[in-house]
Amino acid sequence: MPAAIKGTITVGGQEITITNPEKLLWPDCGITKRIYLEKLAALSPYLLRYCRDRLLTVIRYPHGISGMSFYQKNAPDPLPAFVQTAVHENINYIKLQGLPELIWLGNLAALEFHPSLHYVGSDLPCEWMIDLDPSREVEPRIMEATAIVGTVLTSLGLSSVPKTSGATGVQIIVPIETGVTFDGLRKIGHFVGRYVTEKHPDLFTLERLKKNRGDKIYFDYLQHYSGKTLAAPYTPRARPLATVSTPLLWKEVQQNVSPTDFHLLNIEERLQRMGDLLEKVPPQPVKQLIAKLP
Known part of the structure; x- marks a missing residue:
C-alpha cells in the first residue's frame, strides 16, 4: 500500500x-x-x-x-x-x-x-470458544486461570489454542468437527466450568452478573451461542495500546505474557515468524465427549 x-x-x-x-x-x-x-x-x-x-x-x-x-x-x-x-x-x-x-x-x-x-445459513458452531472474562480492569491471574482450563481440556484429550481477547480477557479455542451443536458445547462448557470453579473457588466463578463476581474471573460458557459474537482472532481492539486479539503458545501462557504485549505495531513480525497457531490444530473429538456427559 x-x-x-x-x-x-x-x-x-x-x-x-x-x-x-x-x-x-x-x-x-x-x-x-x-x-x-x-x-x-x-x-x-x-x-x-x-x-x-x-x-x-x-x-x-x-x-x-x-x-x-x-x-x-x-x-x-x-x-x-x-x-x-x-x-x-x-x-x-x-x-x-x-x-x-x-x-x-x-x-x-x-x-x-x-x-x-x-x-451464514448455518445453525452449527464453527469452533468452541471458552471466554475467560476478568472482573477487574487489570487481572494478574488471567494467564494462571487460562493454564488451569487448558490443563483440564488436555486431560479430556482435547488440544486447544488460547488467544488474548485484545482487551483484558482470554478465549480458549477448540477446533471441532462438523455436527457439534451449540447446545452440546454449552453442556460440555458447563461441565468444565463447574469443575474449575469447584477446584479453584477463589479464582473462577460462573456468576453471570458482574456486580456479584467480586474479583473472580468469569468462566463464560454461555456467550458461545447462535446470534452472539466474540472478538475475532487477529482483530485489532480500540484500546490505548492498539492491542490485537492474538493466539498464543501454551508456553507463553506459562510465562505469564500480558495481553498488551501484542499490538498493531508488532503483530506483523510475529505472524511472519509463527504463522497462524489456530490453523495448526486439527478438529478435536468434542462430539464424543459430549455424548458421554450425563
Whole structure:
C-alpha cells in the first residue's frame, strides 16, 4: 500500500475512496488511518480466515478511540457493489469476504471485528470458544486461570489454542468437527466450568452478573451461542495500546505474557515468524465427549 494515501486506491481490482488518511485513530501509539490500513492489509490473510462467510458486527470510532463509538450490525447505505450482505433475523449483515471489504471498513474507522460464531445459513458452531472474562480492569491471574482450563481440556484429550481477547480477557479455542451443536458445547462448557470453579473457588466463578463476581474471573460458557459474537482472532481492539486479539503458545501462557504485549505495531513480525497457531490444530473429538456427559 502506498506511503501516502489520497483519494482513491485500487485493492483487489476494486476502487476504494480513502478519507482523512492522517487522522489519528490510536493517538498514544501514533497510529493514523493510513498506518491502520497498512496493518489491516498485513493482518488480512489471518483475520479474514475467521470472518469470511460469517455475519459481521463491527465497532466504529469515526474520531479515533478517544471519540464516540457505535456498534454496526446493519450494513450502511449506500454500499459499494463489491460488498456482499446476508439477512439474519431482520438484520442485513456485512459479509467480510476479502481485502477490498476490509480496507473499505477500515476507512470507515471500523476498529474491531466481531463475527458470528456460525457461518451464514448455518445453525452449527464453527469452533468452541471458552471466554475467560476478568472482573477487574487489570487481572494478574488471567494467564494462571487460562493454564488451569487448558490443563483440564488436555486431560479430556482435547488440544486447544488460547488467544488474548485484545482487551483484558482470554478465549480458549477448540477446533471441532462438523455436527457439534451449540447446545452440546454449552453442556460440555458447563461441565468444565463447574469443575474449575469447584477446584479453584477463589479464582473462577460462573456468576453471570458482574456486580456479584467480586474479583473472580468469569468462566463464560454461555456467550458461545447462535446470534452472539466474540472478538475475532487477529482483530485489532480500540484500546490505548492498539492491542490485537492474538493466539498464543501454551508456553507463553506459562510465562505469564500480558495481553498488551501484542499490538498493531508488532503483530506483523510475529505472524511472519509463527504463522497462524489456530490453523495448526486439527478438529478435536468434542462430539464424543459430549455424548458421554450425563
